Amino acid sequence: MRKQLKVPAVAVVVNSEPAQVQILKGLLEGNGLEVRVFDRAEAALAGMDRRNPPSLVVTGLRLPGVDGWRFCRLLRTPAYAAFNQVPILVVSATLAGEQAARIAADLGANAFLALPVAETEFAEQVQKLLRGESPPQLFGVLIVEDDNVQATVLKEEFEDHGYRADIALTGLEAQRKFQAGDYEAVILDHHLPDMTGNQLLGILKPLRPDTVFLAVTGDPDPKLALDWMRWGAAAFAGKPCAPEYIVELCAKARREQELLRNEYRFRSIFDNSLDGMLFAKPDGSIFAANRAACELLGRSEREICEGGHKLLADAADPRVAKATEARARTGQFRGELNFRRRDGQAFPVTLSSTEFSLGSESLWSCIIFRDITERQSTAEALRQSEQRLALVLQATQEAFWDWDLAANTLFYSPAWWSLVGLAENELEADPALWRRLLHPDDLEPADQAVAGALKDGTAFQVGVRLLHKAGHYVPVQTRGFILRDRCGKPLRVFGVNTSQAECHRAESER
Secondary structure (H helix, E strand, O other), X not given: OOOOOOOOXXXXXXXXXXXXXXXXXXXXHHOOOEEEEEXXXXXXXXXXXXXXXXXXXXXXXXXXXXXXXXXXXXXXXXXXXXXXXXXXXXXXXXXXXXXXXXXXXXXXXXXXXXXXXXXXXXXXHHHHHHOOOOOOOOEEEEEEOOOHHHHHHHHHHHHHOOEEEEEEOOXXXXXXXXXXXXXXXXXXXXXXXXXXXXXXXXHHOOOOXXXXXXXXXXXXXHHHHHHHHHHOOOEEEEOOOOHHHHHHHHHHHHHHHHHHHXXXXXXXXXXXXXXXXXXXXXXXXXXEEOHHHHHXXXXXXXXXXHHHHHXXXXXXXXXXXXXXXXXXXXXXXXXXXXXXXXXXXXXXXXXXXXXXXXXXXXXXXXXXXXXXXXXHHHHHHHHHHHHHHHHXXXXXXXXXXXXXXXXXXXXXXXXXXXXXXXXXXXXXXXXXXXXXXXXXXXXXXXXXXXXXXXXXXXXXXXEEEEEOOOOOEEEEEEEEEEEEOOOOOEEEEEEEEEXXXXXXXXXXXX
């Protein structure tokens, strides 16, 4: 009898980002799945076999043509009934947390993972989906309509599109179900037996402000539509209307609400950033400037937008032309330039500028800059301090050394090398060098002096002999000082070696 070969499960990846496709393909193949890749939803719908549906669909949200949102919705409709039960895993590099859970429910997807994702987490989620342990997180809709026939028709339409739908025939019943259930959208009829739809909206919306409320009524009064919007409804539809129109209106309202949330997050970051931020076109026209940019430039947002990039850079800065050329050639620039305030004062900034596109729109540019006047002043002060130290070290006969305990590195000054007859860095300049050059009889007293100071002291002094390149020993007086942090931990040891050769020679001549 011929042995039947085991056919591997098939996973379909729908993603237009090459880097993400490579990662997802590798992870899925690592879990024993055969992977088929499509860069567009239309291609996936045409390429998937209805007679042998895939075991799993992994899709992104940003797709050319039909986006990931609509692709998932299509997979849950009667038109693609063969794929209604195929588990869907949505992945995104920009969304996460509660927002991801809402999106999964909105799309009828089974699970959502934020990228990048740990290999173990991805594998665990894939195996749960293949075992059927992650049912679709259906988007909940409460239909508040006193006409049971119309409510039932609408309920069936929502369920055909992958929603979980319930009916409430009165305002009181709607309140009970809303408080007991989990609904992301509520369809409200205006004329109910026990109250009006707007009264019910005033009761329900404060309980869950993120819920989408859609008003449906046969009352033709235009003022009523305006009032509904003022009361917090996301959309308004007049009766009679097709059930599929209400379903599409609900999906559209959800997308708009998510866009508003993203807009709020973006504005929070944009407005509260301590760095100056500008949104512009590559031609230099500016469309938005945050509060920090206005403060740094000493101008209002309107002035900045009207003046464009010519108001920003100091025309006398020779680096501007190179920055402009680099941005035009590569689409990005990172470096330092001089900007000019409204009063004409130039100030140094570190700047990054990147071009990007929003879907099919033309290119935009994001410019982020930071005033580095203080940093440059500090750097200049440090440079001058180091220059003064170098001059002192050149002028003095003292052999200076500096031991960084954390990095375990030791700096020996030119005078130190000269003291033992060596050229600078002629030997490996490690912290153990001075011990290798010590006279054997001086090792123990030197170690004791250093160890004692490191334990609980601030300074030490010890006389030692260092081996000269010529073969004799040079008597030196070593003075060291301990620098500690706020907790008393030693950070570095520094000091000087002073030659005692002349003193010894004078004593021997007496």
